[in-house]
Amino acid sequence: xxxxxxxxxxxxxxxxxxxxxxxxxxxxxxxxxxxxxxxxxxxxxxxxxxxxxxxxxxxxxxxxxxxxxxxxxxxxxxxxxxxxxxxxxxxxxxxxxxxxx
Numbered sequence: 437x438x439x440x441x442x443x444x445x446x447x448x449x450x451x452x453x454x455x456x457x458x459x460x461x462x463x464x465x466x467x468x469x470x471x472x473x474x475x476x477x478x479x480x481x482x483x484x485x486x487x488x489x490x491x492x493x494x495x496x497x498x499x500x501x502x503x504x505x506x507x508x509x510x511x512x513x514x515x516x517x518x519x520x521x522x523x524x525x526x527x528x529x530x531x532x533x534x535x536x537x
Contacts, residue, residue: 438516439466439532442509443523444502446473449480451524456487458526464533466519468492469509473499 441459445452452470459468469492472484484493506520517536521527528534 439464439519439536440509440513440515440517441466441468441519441521441532442471442506443468443521444471444473444505445475445480445523446499447475447477447480448523449475449477449483453483455521455523455525455527456491458529458531459521460488461529462532463530464536466532467515469494471496471505 443452443455443459456468456470459466468490470484470487471494472480473496484495487493509520510518519532519535
């Protein structure tokens with residue numbers, strides 16, 4: 437499948453960890469991009485540095501408007517499908533594949 441997923445984080449590390457863990461259990465292939473909006477929460481940098489190499493991580497040093505990030509991501513994506521997730525969602529292991537179907 438040809439899917440790009442964006443998750444944006446700002447000081448909600450536990451929510452983000454749950455969301456990313458759910459994404460890493462998906463039953464299909466996809467590209468994952470995570471943008472951190474200059475979080476000040478302890479442990480954030482360490483967590484993001486521990487993610488698999490195939491996860492694209494972008495550190496913003498300013499808090500950009502969410503709709504700007506979504507638009508940027510849609511424009512840069514070269515995939516058929518784009519998924520924009522809030523970092524506080526929990527998803528089933530077949531979320532992406534069933535959404536495509």
